[in-house]
Amino acid sequence: MNAKTPTNTVREVRFDEFSSSDSLIKAAEQAHQRNYKDFLIVDVDSHHYESESYGEIFKFIENPVIRRQALESASRGGRSSMLGGSVGYQDIGGRITRHWLRKHEKTEGPQHRDVTTTLRWMNAMGVDYACLFPTPMLFLGTHPQVEIEVAMARAYNRWLCDTILEHEPRIISMLYLPFNDPEATYQMVKDFGHRKGVKGFMVTAPRYKPVHDNAYMKTYRLLEEMGLPISFHAAYNWNDQSLQLTNRFIGVHALGFMWFNMVHMTNWVVNGIPERFPKLKVMWIESGLTWAYSLMQRLDHSYKMRTSDCPSLKRKPSEYMREMYFSSQPMEMPDDPSILEATFKMINAQTQLVWSSDYPHWDFDLPGVIYDLPFLDEQSKRNILGGNAAKLFNLDPTPVKTIPPVAAYK
Amino acid sequence: MEIFVAKKSEFKESDRRIVPSERGEIGVFHHEGAFYAYANKCLHSGGPACEGLLMPKVVDIIAEDRTYQGQEFDESEMHFVCPWHGWEYDVKTGQSIGDRRQFLRKYEVVERGDDVFVIA
Numbered sequence: 001m002n003a004k005t006p007t008n009t010v011r012e013v014r015f016d017e018f019s020s021s022d023s024l025i026k027a028a029e030q031a032h033q034r035n036y037k038d039f040l041i042v043d044v045d046s047h048h049y050e051s052e053s054y055g056e057i058f059k060f061i062e063n064p065v066i067r068r069q070a071l072e073s074a075s076r077g078g079r080s081s082m083l084g085g086s087v088g089y090q091d092i093g094g095r096i097t098r099h100w101l102r103k104h105e106k107t108e109g110p111q112h113r114d115v116t117t118t119l120r121w122m123n124a125m126g127v128d129y130a131c132l133f134p135t136p137m138l139f140l141g142t143h144p145q146v147e148i149e150v151a152m153a154r155a156y157n158r159w160l161c162d163t164i165l166e167h168e169p170r171i172i173s174m175l176y177l178p179f180n181d182p183e184a185t186y187q188m189v190k191d192f193g194h195r196k197g198v199k200g201f202m203v204t205a206p207r208y209k210p211v212h213d214n215a216y217m218k219t220y221r222l223l224e225e226m227g228l229p230i231s232f233h234a235a236y237n238w239n240d241q242s243l244q245l246t247n248r249f250i251g252v253h254a255l256g257f258m259w260f261n262m263v264h265m266t267n268w269v270v271n272g273i274p275e276r277f278p279k280l281k282v283m284w285i286e287s288g289l290t291w292a293y294s295l296m297q298r299l300d301h302s303y304k305m306r307t308s309d310c311p312s313l314k315r316k317p318s319e320y321m322r323e324m325y326f327s328s329q330p331m332e333m334p335d336d337p338s339i340l341e342a343t344f345k346m347i348n349a350q351t352q353l354v355w356s357s358d359y360p361h362w363d364f365d366l367p368g369v370i371y372d373l374p375f376l377d378e379q380s381k382r383n384i385l386g387g388n389a390a391k392l393f394n395l396d397p398t399p400v401k402t403i404p405p406v407a408a409y410k
Numbered sequence: 411m412e413i414f415v416a417k418k419s420e421f422k423e424s425d426r427r428i429v430p431s432e433r434g435e436i437g438v439f440h441h442e443g444a445f446y447a448y449a450n451k452c453l454h455s456g457g458p459a460c461e462g463l464l465m466p467k468v469v470d471i472i473a474e475d476r477t478y479q480g481q482e483f484d485e486s487e488m489h490f491v492c493p494w495h496g497w498e499y500d501v502k503t504g505q506s507i508g509d510r511r512q513f514l515r516k517y518e519v520v521e522r523g524d525d526v527f528v529i530a
């Protein structure tokens with residue numbers, strides 16, 4: 001797909017070239033029309049395909065035996081791999097063309113290819129800072145070998161810090177925590193919490209260790225002391241016993257991206273983690289918003305009858321949830337905007353909602369999903385698009401982006 | 411106003427052109443011998459709707475006994491797919507498949523000799 005800067009000439013559509021900038025030229029038009037240059041936009045959840053850099057990342061694996069396994073498996077060309085993969089077809093059978101056209105994107109210069117392509121889409125959308133996360137590693141929490149999760153997490157984080165974050169201040173991250181190993185999780189925060197561009201730590205949600213396990217308490221305390229937020233990034237696991245009942249990707253995606261975060265949130269609240277760590281900031285990523293609207297009501301309803309189940313709580317579950325942060329994407333857009341408005345009210349969106357694109361994944365959102373809402377005033381839009389995240393991540397609120405020029409036409 | 415799109419002889423079946431206009435870009439499709447033109451602006455989030463893949467409608471095969479027997483393409487209903495998020499549109503009508511109450515803005519196409527024009 002070669003969406004180009006509009007010109008005065010008729011053009012053909014080709015499928016043998018790609019540019020992140022050109023493919024999003026209509027996003028840049030929106031950015032100009034809405035004057036995004038005037039205020040800060042922070043994307044709290046975006047991605048790159050770290051698998052395209054495995055050759056580099058595997059060299060950062062500290063253990064020589066695992067490092068050799070990784071490098072060897074990478075050379076086998078997909079027959080089997082050390083990391084495995086996930087079942088699914090996120091690109092809708094190739095209909096999301098950027099997923100298979102991206103191999104044609106040309107980059108040049110000394111900076112890493114991921115920096116170049118990330119800055120291209122950030123500028124086109126009007127994004128000042130983007131919190132960058134991996135893609136295949138979102139499924140690493142279900143790897144049967146805990147030591148592989150630890151080794152890969154440390155290698156990826158070191159590579160990301162050294163290769164990306166050190167060199168590009170507009171790209172930030174919340175680093176991957178190897179949550180299946182609580183000691184390694186704690187050590188990760190100690191080792192990487194002060195690195196440039198590290199704004200917190202992220203737990204991939206599909207996994208089977210409960211967040212209230214005592215083994216994690218010292219990590220939560222450390223994060224609280226360091227003033228760094230923890231986030232739970234949703235994904236699905238089609239091998240999960242319940243989700244195996246779904247037979248289409250739309251099913252496993254719609255449910256799976258809510259399911260694990262609903263479980264973790266429930267455990268987080270009813271076990272009183274917010275009371276134990278009142279200053280620890282928590283963010284829930286990529287589950288949309290309706291799950292929180294629903295879960296707040298479900299938990300409050302039961303809590304009033306079963307306070308003995310969660311005696312650590314001094315307030316209703318929803319009151320703790322309303323102090324957490326929620327990333328917006330994939331933001332549900334009901335035909336009746338008053339339904340969405342009620343959801344915003346429920347989660348206290350004015351201060352707790354933080355916009356995210358999830359780009360370049362199949363269901364990405366543009367800033368317009370917030371900016372075009374009829375029930376928000378200008379300041380609320382700016383808070384959600386960047387102001388809230390700037391406070392959470394301690395970012396300078398001065399815009400730094402350069403939206404590419406777009407040929408003017410009506 | 412009439413905007414020249416292409417010579418018909420150079421505008422192959424299943425091909426398309428993106429045409430600039432004062433009202434925004436227009437995608438012109440050549441499909442089964444006819445020409446169709448729509449605004450190149452997806453109803454979802456403004457993406458380049460006319461610049462994605464052409465894909466036939468997918469149907470579930472449901473047998474007489476109401477059992478599911480797999481899926482197949484229905485070549486009689488061709489869709490074009492917005493490459494940003496996968497919104498599908500009927501190439502003959504511009505109808506949004508995900509919400510059939512919605513249609514892309516349609517433009518008239520005229521053929522004069524070997525020349526194809528869109529009216530915008």
